[in-house]
Amino acid sequence: MPELPEVEALALDLKGRLDGRALTRIHVVAFSALKTFDPPVSALEGTMVDDVTRHGKFIDIEASGLHLIFHLARAGWIRWRDEVPALPPKPSMKSPLAVRLVLDDETGLDVTEAGTKKSLAMYVVRRAADVPGIASLGPDPLEESFTPDVLHRILEDAGRSQIKGVLRHQGTIAGIGNAYSDEILHAAKMSPFKPANSLDQVEFDRLFAAIKDELGDAVARSRGLAASELKGEKKSHLAVHGRTGQACPVCGDTVREVSFADSSLQYCPTCQTGGKPLADRRMSRLLK
Structure with missing residues (x-):
């Protein structure tokens, strides 16, 4: 399971790759992963990525005032693709692919989850605190305020x-x-x-x-x-x-x-x- 150090490094890596890029298409392959409906996922298409941060073990991609948030759970991960296939992915019980993000230069991200127990979660919200798991987080142990x-x-x-x-x-x-x-x-x-x-x-x-x-x-x-x-x-x-x-x-x-x-x-x-x-x-x- 990715924990604070890996999620921190993952957010930093993604920030460097996504900063200033536009989200052109988002394919939700595993519909059970999507935990919100308002705003819709389509609201993110055409937005510009402003920042990538971490809240506990949550990854937060902020784009034009909206937040695309992932909790990778026990077996989730994010993989960079230098080239995204032209055809959109199809839902498949055999594929670990849960979500695919396509950027304006046709690079992208695959959010995957191994195994049969599916716990990966995706949220599209206006504020990070709208995600219940983030709103209830305790203090971050790497902050100076953790004394x-x-x-x-x-x-x-x-x-x-x-x-x-x-x-x-x-x-x-x-x-x-x-x-x-x-x-x-x-x-x-x-x-x-x-x-x-x-x-x-x-x-x-x-x-x-x-x-x-x-x-x-x-x-x-x-x-x-x-x-x-x-x-x-x-x-x-x-x-x-x-x-x-x-x-x-x-x-x-x-x-x-x-x-x-x-x-x-x-x-x-x-x-x-x-x-x-x-x-x-x-x-x-x-x-x-």
């Missing part, structure tokens, strides 16, 4: 909620998903199941630094990369996420996993839980 006091209030308000879930909740902190919450907690030497309001001062300081450093470093590495390079860059720098069974790059212990119904988390027992493996209830049931 220790802000994080402290978030953790206190979360009470005994597990810190992993607090970091991932978009209404609490914008932009952090499954992968970077794993990486942040590993850097902070903290169990993903630790209650949010139970941190002492040393633990709190490590967590705040890890949020800023892990996300900031990932953004710095990704800045300037083309969209096609971002997934590989992310994967190559992960310490624990997606590395179950491999050696922790910090201590050498084996990275472990806890599985849930539709996701999983990864962690290092030595670095994060005092050497004690966390209970994986789904695996425990399978072994009985």
